[in-house]
Amino acid sequence: MTKILLIEDDQKAARLLKRGLQEEDFAVDAVHSAEDGEPAALTGNYDLIVLDWMLPAKDGITLCGELRARGLTTPILMLTARDGLGDRIAGLDTGADDYLTKPFAFDELLARIRALLRRSTLTQPPQxxxxxxxxxxxxxxxxxxxxxxxxxxxxxxxxxxxxxxxxxxxxxxxxxxxxxxxxxxxxxxxxxxxxxxxxxxxxxxxxxxxxxxxxxxxxxxxxxxxxxx
Structure with a gap:
C-alpha cells in the first residue's frame, strides 16, 4: 500500500485530508509540526510527503530544504495559501516537486499525488x-x-x-x-x-x-x- 506522510498544523484540515486519502486506499500518517515531520520523513519510508508551507516554529519551505540537504528524495507536494509567482518559484527551488494553492479541490490533490507517484516510480533507483x-x-x-x-x-x-x-x-x-x-x-x-x-x-x-x-x-x-x- 502506498504510504503518505501529511505534515499539516491545522488538525481539522489534517483529519479531513487523512480520511479522504485513506478512502482512496492510501496509508496516511499525519503530524502537525516540522519538529515531528522531519524524523518521520527521514525514517518512515514514505512514498510521498504532503507538506504545508505555514507550520509553527519552522515553516514548510525550510523543512523541505533541510530534508533535501539530508539526501531525502521522496516526492514532496507543497500546500500553501501563498499564490504569488515568487512563492511558487521559491517552493520549487527549495526542493518541492509540486505546489498546490489553497483552497483546492480534493480531486485535484489526488491527481497531483498520482502524477508524482508515477514520476517517482519511473525514477526510483532499482538498488x-x-x-x-x-x-x-x-x-x-x-x-x-x-x-x-x-x-x-x-x-x-x-x-x-x-x-x-x-x-x-x-x-x-x-x-x-x-x-x-x-x-x-x-x-x-x-x-x-x-x-x-x-x-x-x-x-x-x-x-x-x-x-x-x-x-x-x-x-x-x-x-x-x-x-x-
Missing part, C-alpha cells in the same frame, strides 16, 4: 547500496559481497530503514514506531534479538561490520564508525 551490501526494494533481494542473504521480513524491514538512512543515526524509538508500529512497551529486548540475528547474517566473521551502535542514540549503517558501543 540501495552501502559498501558491498546491496538491497533491491522491488524484489527484496539482499546481497553481501555478492552472496544472497536469507532475511526474515522484520530483519529486511530493519535493514531497509537503516540503508535508506545510511550514515545517519536511526534511534530505537524510530525503529520501534516504523517497524513494530503497535505496542511499543517492552520492545527493546525484541529489537535487540532481531538486531543480533541481522548482524550475524550481515557481518560474518572476517568481514567489516556495517551496522554500528551509537551509545545513547540508536543504530547507524555505514562502512566505518568510531563511536560504536
Amino acid at each position: 540501495l547500496k552501502v559498501a558491498d551490501l546491496t538491497l533491491e526494494p522491488q524484489s527484496h533481494v539482499v546481497k553481501r559481497a555478492g552472496q544472497v542473504l536469507d532475511l526474515t521480513p522484520k530483519e529486511y524491514a530493519i535493514l531497509e530503514l537503516l540503508m535508506r538512512q545510511a550514515g545517519h543515526v536511526v534511534s530505537r524509538q524510530q525503529l520501534a514506531e516504523r517497524i513494530w508500529t503497535a505496542d511499543l512497551i517492552a520492545i527493546d529486548n525484541l529489537m535487540d534479538a532481531h538486531m543480533r540475528n541481522l548482524r550475524r547474517k550481515l557481518d560474518p566473521v572476517g568481514m567489516p561490520r556495517l551496522i554500528h551502535t551509537v551509545r545513547g542514540q540508536g543504530f547507524r549503517l555505514a562502512e566505518a564508525a568510531d563511536d560504536d558501543a
Whole structure:
C-alpha cells in the first residue's frame, strides 16, 4: 500500500485530508509540526510527503530544504495559501516537486499525488547500496559481497530503514514506531534479538561490520564508525 506522510498544523484540515486519502486506499500518517515531520520523513519510508508551507516554529519551505540537504528524495507536494509567482518559484527551488494553492479541490490533490507517484516510480533507483551490501526494494533481494542473504521480513524491514538512512543515526524509538508500529512497551529486548540475528547474517566473521551502535542514540549503517558501543 502506498504510504503518505501529511505534515499539516491545522488538525481539522489534517483529519479531513487523512480520511479522504485513506478512502482512496492510501496509508496516511499525519503530524502537525516540522519538529515531528522531519524524523518521520527521514525514517518512515514514505512514498510521498504532503507538506504545508505555514507550520509553527519552522515553516514548510525550510523543512523541505533541510530534508533535501539530508539526501531525502521522496516526492514532496507543497500546500500553501501563498499564490504569488515568487512563492511558487521559491517552493520549487527549495526542493518541492509540486505546489498546490489553497483552497483546492480534493480531486485535484489526488491527481497531483498520482502524477508524482508515477514520476517517482519511473525514477526510483532499482538498488540501495552501502559498501558491498546491496538491497533491491522491488524484489527484496539482499546481497553481501555478492552472496544472497536469507532475511526474515522484520530483519529486511530493519535493514531497509537503516540503508535508506545510511550514515545517519536511526534511534530505537524510530525503529520501534516504523517497524513494530503497535505496542511499543517492552520492545527493546525484541529489537535487540532481531538486531543480533541481522548482524550475524550481515557481518560474518572476517568481514567489516556495517551496522554500528551509537551509545545513547540508536543504530547507524555505514562502512566505518568510531563511536560504536
